[in-house]
Amino acid sequence: MKIAFDGKRFFNNSSGLGNYSRDLVRILAKFFPGNQYVLLNKNQSERGKEILDFPNVIFKETSRGNFSRQLKMGKDAQNLGADIFHGLSGELPLKWSKKPIKKIVTIHDLIFLRFPNYYSLFDRKIHFWKFKNAAEKADLVIAISEQTKKDIIRFLKVPENKIKVVYQGCHQFFKESQSQEVFSEVKQKFNLPERFILNVGTIEERKNLLNLVKAIDGTKIPLVVIGRKTKYFKKVEKYIVRNKLQNQTYFLENVSMQELAAIYKLADIFVYPSFFEGFGIPVIEALFSGTAVITSNLSSLPEAGGKNSVYIDPANHEDIRAKILFLWNNESERKRRVEKGLEFVQKFNDENIATELMKTYRQVLKLTDH
Known part of the structure; x- marks a missing residue:
């Protein structure tokens, strides 16, 4: 199995979404070494360098150009022959070719909808559009808690059977x-x-x-x-x-x-x-x-x-x-x-979470059998 990830947060964020991205790739590479894990981004950074030392984790530079993350990253993953594309922070690319690929997105929270006073109107509208679009395009949505799952159903109107709760661990x-x-x-x-x-x-x-x-x-x-x-x-x-x-x-x-x-x-x-x-x-x-x-x-x-x-x-x-x-x-x-x-x-240890993630990937790929 070849899984491509949106590597933006993996390389650019020091905490929060960055830690989630790095931990997720690290535990998959460790507990399921038979797969290939591809990180797509404009560039690499010092962050997560030790994870790229795994023989089954590789970095691929995305195609150049404006909005390459939105317009080119999906097609790059397809051209690499990835079976799954996993957006790790509530977003998926907007453009895809006809090559088959399954799409998964992780949504961490919808705080911008629960506490709108902490966000500008512009930010709320952009976030909502991105999350809604990703949830609709995805074959499966990963929620990081039961609370987030309830919010995705309530605010984004995603059917419950399209959402799977997979908790996250820590360093x-x-x-x-x-x-x-x-x-x-x-x-x-x-x-x-x-x-x-x-x-x-x-x-x-x-x-x-x-x-x-x-x-x-x-x-x-x-x-x-x-x-x-x-x-x-x-x-x-x-x-x-x-x-x-x-x-x-x-x-x-x-x-x-x-x-x-x-x-x-x-x-x-x-x-x-x-x-x-x-x-x-x-x-x-x-x-x-x-x-x-x-x-x-x-x-x-x-x-x-x-x-x-x-x-x-x-x-x-x-x-x-x-x-x-x-x-x-x-x-x-x-x-x-x-x-x-x-x-x-x-229950939040690395092996349990890696096993849940792998189950989720396999579940999504099985959809092609029907």
């Missing part, structure tokens, strides 16, 4: 043990407190950091935050300064993936009070790291957290505070939840 670093030496170096480098709670993710309104900061006000519990700052950070900063929480909140920058994995393991509790997620990878990163999780009772987060994470109403900072204090002061309860969480999160 290998979160699953590996690290030495005390690494922990000491990371603690020292970022001047981390002895005990702390952790929040990871872009600092934007939807992720709801302000309510987490309000929750720790008056508790003396240190909070470590890792994430790209947006305009919303000013709102959070204002509250921190007004309430003299500067010595209680730590904002870290330029954290490598290996350092991030160590910080997850050093944290007592991971708190993720987001209002909405297509899936919520930081939750499974924390579970794989052996860290107790507190997250929202909304959207896909209970799917990612399992029944032994602690759930909060993200709009209620008093509820967030009560749950943090409950776990912070109860070591045996944290340990119990960590053990159960580690058992649960194995």
Whole structure:
């Protein structure tokens, strides 16, 4: 089987869609080495270089020209004799030749429709058109959670039998043990407190950091935050300064993936009070790291957290505070939840996800038999 991928996010995005793309190709190449995996893009980058070392993963430069991704990439995949073209980020090329090829698209979330106030009208219209077009043209749509599947049915009017839920995993670093030496170096480098709670993710309104900061006000519990700052950070900063929480909140920058994995393991509790997620990878990163999780009772987060994470109403900072204090002061309860969480999160391990993906590809190719 030869599978061609839209490689734009694989090579260009450092987090989110980039991590999804790189992990997906890596685990397929590792667990199903008998197939060929072709990454199509205008150019390569340093990102994902180690994945191109697999003998069954190759890079192919797309045909030149304006809008080559939309107008030429599909035909390039067909000319290479690919059996399947997989769009990894909600898009498919617009032009195809008559050569047979099956088309799959992964849709991560439809946040631009659920939270339209975070997007310009132009962006919403473009996103909607791209996603709707891809979902209609695809032989199968992969949703990364049951929540996203429901949204695809509701907003894009895609029939349920055309959608398959295939979860995503996380980077290998979160699953590996690290030495005390690494922990000491990371603690020292970022001047981390002895005990702390952790929040990871872009600092934007939807992720709801302000309510987490309000929750720790008056508790003396240190909070470590890792994430790209947006305009919303000013709102959070204002509250921190007004309430003299500067010595209680730590904002870290330029954290490598290996350092991030160590910080997850050093944290007592991971708190993720987001209002909405297509899936919520930081939750499974924390579970794989052996860290107790507190997250929202909304959207896909209970799917990612399992029944032994602690759930909060993200709009209620008093509820967030009560749950943090409950776990912070109860070591045996944290340990119990960590053990159960580690058992649960194995469903998101590489081999399980690769197997599900391969099943999906085979299912799509079987359609030609009827």
